[in-house]
Amino acid sequence: MYFDKFSKVAQKAIDISIEYAKEFGHRVVGTEHLLIGLIKEKEGTASKVLLKLGMDEDIICEKIIDIYGIGINDSTDDIFLSPRSKDVLDNSAIFAEQFDSILIDTEHILLAILQETDSLAVKILSMNNITEQVIIKSLIEVSRPETSIILFRDESKMEEPKKEKEKLNIPTLEKYAVNLNEYAKNAKLDPLIGREDEMQRIIQILSRRTKNNPILIGDPGVGKTAIVEGLAINIESNKVPSSLQGKLIYSLDIGGMLAGAKYRGEFEERIKKVIEEVVKSDDIILFIDEMHTIVGAGATGENSMDASNILKPVLSRGDIQVIGATTIDEYRKSIEKDTGLERRLQPILIEEPTKEESIKILKGLKEKYENFHGVKITEEAIKSAVDLSSRYIVDRYLPDKAVDIIDESASRIRMKNLKLKNNKPTVNSEIVTEVIGLWTGIPISKIVKSEGDKLLNLESILHQRVIGQEEAVNAVSKAVRRSRAGLKDPKRPIGSFLFLGPTGVGKTELCKALAEAHFGNENQIIRIDMSEYMEKHSVSKLIGSPPGYIGHDDGGQLTESVRRHPYTLVLFDEIEKAHEDVFNILLQVLDEGRLTDSKGRTVDFKNTLIIMTSNIGAKSINKQQIIGFSAYENKNVIDENYKAMKEKILSEVKNRFKPEFINRIDDIVVFHKLNIDNLHEISKIMLSNLISRLNQLNISLEISDDVLNLISKYGIDLEYGARPLKRAIQKEIEDVLADMILSGDIKKGANIIANVVEEKVIFENK
Known part of the structure; x- marks a missing residue:
């Protein structure tokens, strides 16, 4: 910025605006600060105009404080011009040149501010009914005679095109389209941030002699429509080449044109009228959002034409200009197949922003x-x-x-x-x-709050529900911590595990405990029973049936579930029963963290925890020799037996699964067989859960040690793990309690105690 090009009065006005920014504790000088400077510098023409129109610095200061507040006034901080203020001072040089002025004066800065239609300065002026035309007329009245002539000349230039636009006879277009330029003038459009390359490409294509019809292609929500609206704002702000200055962008509503078209040919007549009106005017660019809808739109039979075929001739002749927007899938499905339409459009790929x-x-x-x-x-x-x-x-x-x-x-x-x-x-x-x-149904607030402490103590949390499985608990806890610390591969799932072990040792319970601890709810599990996927064709059940087959619209059981619940635990039960082709599908999930369903949609698995269970090697675990209580006291014997058993199981796993599948699993965990001490602990947890359920019914239950010993006697089975315990509790306690509650022997508010009499559990009031 060369301040020597500014007049002394203009320089003083800029200095005043900087001082006001400092006084407010603002580090950036915006257009609103420049406006204060213009008013305060009484010698300037801009000050005379603004004061004449009823503006003063108090109005502006009040608005600035209301919006931005007062910052800390630190004289040591550097003050910067905002990008918009820089544009204003740059553009003021253009106005000075137009007015044949050697130096840039305050009126030129004021006119440049008015071009920034979305700025706070212009909004403040608009609130006081001060528009660009009002200021120009006031400038003519207070400025020097020679400047008045220039302003008169400039005003006529500005008025002429507006009068021409007012004379445009486009009733059909105005009925079925929205004037984006008008929206831009009235600040009804959001500003476009970034996208400079895409904007440059659109302007470049629109400025071509032939095939000057860009079509924006991108995923939904990446900003295709926003770019077109940004172009309308740039046109109104004269930030486009001369070839596009004065152009009007109308957003055409194809759905509105189809609505109410009862009779054959009615839609064709509407769209032809729109095209005729656009052709007569050289200044209109049509914007067709969801442009794929014009293919087939309005066609009622073999002899009728759809909207795309009506558009093709005028597009090829260059009679009209069109900007289209559609998704990648719809472009391939509709527009790419119509080669005649495709070659008349210039695709611009709009990527998702970072x-x-x-x-x-x-x-x-x-x-x-x-x-x-x-x-x-x-x-x-x-x-x-x-x-x-x-x-x-x-x-x-x-x-x-x-x-x-x-x-x-x-x-x-x-x-x-x-x-x-x-x-x-x-x-x-x-x-x-x-x-x-x-939005997602994920209890994120639970995850965020005190998450560090919870993750560090994850093993303790899991051990409250899972007994005797140190290795498994440690493995999944470490994987979760790696993920939450940001150290895991961002493309892969949180973790992938293969759980091996006999029935009733806690494989499913660990999954539920992990889902509750990490995902906030023990039901946050997608359970896939792999015994249902033993046939070759059953792969389609996971990802969806191919097009043309029954069930294609329903989606896959796996892909649809994860797409709807992307932050969850996926449990593949009895994985060894699945067909080989199912494993090929899982390779992609485990390695790339994604899967493409039958509809071509990519499903993201990077926020899932993959756990597979298998009964491979269960016989080897059951052969583990542990006789009497002395074996449990000898830790070395247990460790040696477990190590030998684990090696044998892993050997069986390698024989059953392909190396590429095993290599993609984070950890293979062999669950320990539960001992008597473990089962005693599990029985306490089960009885504690029963007491909690009774508390919800307003019934208090106390269980004696004799009851615990009886349950252990009937329920402990080293071969079948914890499930016999559950059956023993149901038979000896829950069934008896249910009968007593239903018969009225136990009522709400009761305090009862469970004891053992003659090998049976009896319940008495305290």
């Missing part, structure tokens, strides 16, 4: 949402919205999903604080976390 780009976009939109909801949005909330939506909402795209999260978070906090009139509630990361939890 997290960093999305954060910038949200920061640019922050003011709009703050003003709409009457809240303050913190930077932490924006970062959380981007990070957490990327992690947990995998079926949508940035920045759309993050913008929606911020919008709903602002709405939620406003609803919670309806009584607050003066103080603006703050949208912080906690509110964002709540909203994402509501």
Whole structure:
């Protein structure tokens, strides 16, 4: 910035604006500060105009403080011009040149500010009914005669095209389309942040002599429509080449044109009228969102034409210009097949923005949402919205999903604080976390709060439910900690394990305990019984039937479940019973953390925990020699027996599964056979759960040691693990209690104690 090109009066005005920014404790000089400087510098023409129109610095200061507040006034901090203020000072040089002025003066800065239609300065002026035309007329009245002539000349230039546009006879187009330029003028469009390369490419294609019809292709929510709206804003701000200046972008509603078209040929007549009106005007560009809908639209039989065939001739002649937008899938399905339409359009691929780009976009939109909801949005909330939506909402795209999260978070906090009139509630990361939890059904708030302590003590939490399986508990706990610390491969699942062991040793219980500890709910498990996938064709049940087959629209049992619940534990029970082709599917899940279903949708497994169970080697475990209590006291004997048994089981696993499958599993865990001490502990846990269920019925139960010994006597079976214990508790305690509750012998509020009399459990009131 060369300040020697500015007049002394203009330089003073800029200095004043910097001083006011410092006084407010703001580190950035915005257009609103420049506006104060222009008013305060009384010698400038801009000050005379603004004062004449009823503006003063108090009005502006009050608005600035209301929106931004007062910061800390630190004289040591550097003050910077905002990007928009830099643009204003750069553009003021253009106005000075147009007015044949050697130096840039305050009126030129004022005119440049007016071009920034979305700036706070222009909004403040608009609130006081001060428009660009009003200022130009006032400038003519107070400026020097020679400048008046230039302003008259410039005003006529500005008025002429507007008069021409007013004369446009486009009744059909106005009925079925929206003028985006008009929306841009009235600040009804959100500003476009970033996307410079894509914008440059659109302008480049629109400026071509032939085939000048760009079509934006990208996933839903990546910002295709926002780019076109940004182009309309740029046109209104004269930030486009001369070939596009004065152009009008109309967004055509194909659905609206089809609606109510009862008779054959009625739709064709409507679209032909629209095309005729656009052809007569050289300044209109049609924007067709969801452009794939024009293929087949309006066709009622073999002899009727659809919208795409009506458009093709005028597109090939260059009579009209069109900007299209569609998704990648719909482009391939509809437009790519129609080669005649495809060759008339120039595709521009719109990629999903990165997290960093999305954060910038949200920061640019922050003011709009703050003003709409009457809240303050913190930077932490924006970062959380981007990070957490990327992690947990995998079926949508940035920045759309993050913008929606911020919008709903602002709405939620406003609803919670309806009584607050003066103080603006703050949208912080906690509110964002709540909203994402509501969207996904994942109790994220439980995961975030005190998560570090919980993860460090995960083994202790799991051991409250899983007894005697140190190795298994340690293995899954370490995998979860690696994941939450950000050290795991970001493309792979949280962890993948193969659990081996006989029945009743706690394989399923560990899965439930892990789901409750890590995912917030023990029911957060997708259980797939692999005995149902023994046939070759059963692979289609996992990912969905191919097109044309029954059940194609239903989706796969695995892919659809994970797509709907992306943050969960996936349990493949009895994995050894699955067909070989099923293992080929699992290879992709274990290695790449994704799977493509029959509809071509990519399902993300990176937030899942994969656990497979198998009974391979169960016979080897049952042969483990442990006789009497002395063996349990000799830890060395137990360790040696377990080590020998584990080697034998792993050998059987290698013979049963392919090396590429085994190599993709994080850990193979062989569960220990439960001993008598383990089963005693498990019986205590089961009885404790029973007492908790009775407490919910307002019944208090106390169990004596004799009852515990009786349950152990009937229920302990080293071969079948803990399940016989469960059956013994049901038979000796739960069945008797159920009869007594139903007969009225035990009523709500009762305090009872369980004892043993003649090898039977009896219940008495305390």
